[in-house]
């Protein structure tokens with residue numbers, strides 16, 4: 359890096375803050391400014407389910423290596439702060455009631471192992487030695503996944519799951535944390551090392567082929583901020599922001615919601631993150647079904663819903679649920695438009711297929727609160743981190759539904775690109791220039807989304 363780099367980071371979501379933290383705290387960068395149009399961590403980074411996992415069965419090893427690194431860094435922060443970030447390691451529990459999926463689940467677990475996520479342990483008898491997760495803390499040596507196909511063992515350890523459940527895969531280097539606390543810890547440490555936070559909107563990027571600075575609007579006044587290095591971390595506004603520098607980033611945005619509601623009887627407080635792998639018809643009573651049948655506007659609620667409803671307990675009294683049954687590309691707009699009709703009811707009923715105890719709330723969820731934000735995604739759902747064709751311009755974006763868990767390794771990677779520090783093996787997988795490789799483009803046609811949530 360040259361003698362006195364001036365680094366400006368556009369956006370103080372978890373991605374921008376993690377970059378500032380890594381630059382200032384790990385690399386000793388002296389002149390770092392975060393520019394934020396709203397409040398730090400308040401646009402997308404406070405809307406997440408805050409979950410993390412190293413389970414990335416496809417399509418290659420890079421996401422697992424990247425996420426393992428990110429989790430290492432998250433754990434370091436947890437250790438250094440007496441776990442102010444409330445990190446747990448309860449795992450992700452993937453479950454199915456479909457015998458035809460048992461093989462698929464086992465294959466996914468083996469694939470995750472082959473990608474470096476840790477060994478799979480198979481449990482097909484009642485006496486098999488499955489080790490449950492601790493409710494609190496994150497210092498577990500258990501990695502990889504446990505695939506349980508013995509139904510009595512499933513019932514013993516997860517009595518709240520639907521009795522029809524025939525198999526579960528419990529991914530063990532996984533759980534959740536407080537994203538706000540993680541962001542706050544990093545922002546505080548960065549500011550202690552001199553990172554400045556400027557409240558304003560970036561409205562222009564200066565430089566012709568080489569970054570020179572940004573124009574910021576603060577209370578209708580325009581100011582210029584000199585920059586030798588610029589990191590774009592604008593979340594859902596990233597495409598628009600990159601266009602200011604003449605870049606057309608290959609990203610789209612999808613709107614996603616989550617509902618939280620008061621829950622005392624449905625999801626036990628010690629449960630892991632739970633994901634139902636089966637497509638389903640929502641459970642309705644005969645009367646409800648007849649009423650929906652007769653209603654042209656609501657009849658679609660009787661149709662099949664996709665796999666993937668998921669949820670977890672949130673503290674002592676709440677449960678969070680997500681059902682991404684609506685995921686097309688949209689233009690980001692704020693305030694966020696209304697959620698899809700009946701979102702809370704659909705998520706609750708959908709999750710009650712997995713956790714029948716939730717049926718007690720059907721038709722009357724207590725204090726449901728729906729919020730959401732945008733998943734910013736590349737076509738293969740893999741983040742963009744690193745330099746761009748514009749000299750001095752870097753991106754850290756495309757974090758989809760995994761930006762909290764990815765933030766620490768993402769911040770580290772962009773900081774290493776900027777400072778010229780050695781790069782990890784996985785760095786090339788996240789460069790924009792990967793799309794210039796015809797072989798990569800060919801591969802993309804064969805890749806699914808790796809079972810991402």
Ligand SMILES: Cc1cc2nc3c(=O)[nH]c(=O)nc-3n(C[C@H](O)[C@H](O)[C@H](O)COP(=O)(O)OP(=O)(O)OC[C@H]3O[C@@H](n4cnc5c(N)ncnc54)[C@H](O)[C@@H]3O)c2cc1C
Nearest residue numbers: 369371372373395402403407408409560593760761762763
């Ligand atoms: C419903 C939902 C559930 C999720 N669940 C999880 C989960 O369980 N685990 C997980 O890891 N991730 C999850 N995510 C994803 C995660 O929340 C995001 O990937 C992450 O928050 C993205 O962070 P970011 O910093 O890129 O974007 P943001 O948090 O949106 O930050 C971007 C910032 O840039 C600022 N900005 C934009 N334009 C300008 C400008 N012109 N000038 C100045 N500032 C600007 C914005 O104000 C904003 O503060 C979820 C997301 C959603 C929506």
